[in-house]
Amino acid sequence: MKDEPADKPGLLFKERVLEILLTIYSGENEGKEIYIQYIANKINSPHSYVWLVIKKLEDVGLVESVQSGRVRIIHLTDKGYEVCSHIKKIIELLDRG
Amino acid sequence: MKDEPADKPGLLFKERVLEILLTIYSGENEGKEIYIQYIANKINSPHSYVWLVIKKLEDVGLVESVQSGRVRIIHLTDKGYEVCSHIKKIIELLDRG
Numbered sequence: 001m002k003d004e005p006a007d008k009p010g011l012l013f014k015e016r017v018l019e020i021l022l023t024i025y026s027g028e029n030e031g032k033e034i035y036i037q038y039i040a041n042k043i044n045s046p047h048s049y050v051w052l053v054i055k056k057l058e059d060v061g062l063v064e065s066v067q068s069g070r071v072r073i074i075h076l077t078d079k080g081y082e083v084c085s086h087i088k089k090i091i092e093l094l095d096r097g
Numbered sequence: 098m099k100d101e102p103a104d105k106p107g108l109l110f111k112e113r114v115l116e117i118l119l120t121i122y123s124g125e126n127e128g129k130e131i132y133i134q135y136i137a138n139k140i141n142s143p144h145s146y147v148w149l150v151i152k153k154l155e156d157v158g159l160v161e162s163v164q165s166g167r168v169r170i171i172h173l174t175d176k177g178y179e180v181c182s183h184i185k186k187i188i189e190l191l192d193r194g
Contacts, residue, residue, distance in 0.1 A: 008157050012114055012180075021109075060105050060191055083109075083190050086183040093180050094157055 008094040018087065019043045020053050024063065024076055025084040035071040105191040115184065116140045117150050121160065121173055122181040132168040 009018060023042045027034045040050045054074060057063040062080035065072040076084065106115060120139045124131045137147045151171060154160040159177035162169040173181065 011111070011153055011157060012118075012184075013110055014108070017109055056108055060108060061193075062191075079190050079193065083187050086187045086190075087109075090180050090183045093176050093183075094159075096176065 009091050012090065012094075013087070016043070016045065016049075017053055017057075020045075020050060021057065021062065021076075021080070021084055021087065024074055025081070025088075028076060033068075034074045036074065037071075039074070106188050109187065109191075110184070113140070113142065113146075114150055114154075117142075117147060118154065118159065118173075118177070118181055118184065121171055122178070122185075125173060130165075131171045133171065134168075136171070 009015065020039055020043060023039050024034050027038065027042075032038070036047055036050050036054060039045075039054075040047045043050070054063060054065060057080070058065060061077055062083055063074055064077055065074050067073075106112065117136055117140060120136050121131050124135065124139075129135070133144055133147050133151060136142075136151075137144045140147070151160060151162060154177070155162060158174055159180055160171055161174055162171050164170075
């Protein structure tokens with residue numbers, strides 16, 4: 001199965017983790033409050049899986065989560081934001097014919 | 098199994114493809130001629146697997162390969178070099194405590 005153009009990032013990145021990071025990135029750029037169920041709905045993945053990935057992203061300092069009432073609000077750290085901007089540049093380069 | 102620091106890039110990237118790209122990147126920076134068996138030896142992977150990944154990297158324009166006698170010499174394209182520099186920055190950020 002030849003890679004379709006849309007799969008290009010999938011050659012380099014773990015796509016689910018990429019989707020989770022970029023969902024937080026674009027959501028925060030739109031001024032939204034991001035919580036785990038929002039991400040799970042957006043990428044059509046179970047809450048439990050998203051929670052696991054968020055934990056790992058938190059362990060490496062790319063995101064942080066803050067309890068707000070019954071939900072945990074997810075934020076990109078400065079480092080996370082910087083990593084996402086490099087990822088976006090890589091994706092732009094890959095998409096450039 | 099908690100991710101060891103060394104696995105951090107593995108959270109985001111497909112590690113084998115990453116290793117292949119960065120082997121070409123550092124090899125060319127050292128002025129070496131890079132061919133498939135060199136990469137296969139460096140990352141301890143079968144020639145056939147490396148060849149498959151090189152084909153995919155060539156399809157998306159990150160590397161190009163030139164026949165030179167009995168072997169094919171692999172080069173990063175400008176786009177490939179730019180992608181690798183973003184990857185290196187992401188890895189630096191991940192390694193920063």
